[in-house]
Amino acid sequence: MSEDFNMSMRKFLKQVGVTSQQAIEEALRNAGDTTGRSFEAQMVLTIDGLDMEHVVTGKIEGQP
DSSP: OOHHHHHHHHHHHHHHHHHHHHHHHHHHHHHOOOTTOEEEEEEEEEOTTSOOEEEEEEEEEOOO
C-alpha cells in the first residue's frame, strides 16, 4: 500500500476514535449516574463506492 493511503487511513481512524470517545463521554455525562450499568455499543462503518459494511460490537461500562 502507498504511503498516501496509509496516512489517509490513519488520519481517518484517529478522527473516528477521538470523536467517538468524545461523543460517548458526553452521552454518559448527560445520563447522570450510570454506576453499575453497562451499555451495549455498536459501530457500523460503510464506505461510499465500496461494497463494504464493517460492524464492531462491544460493551461500555457506566461511571458515577
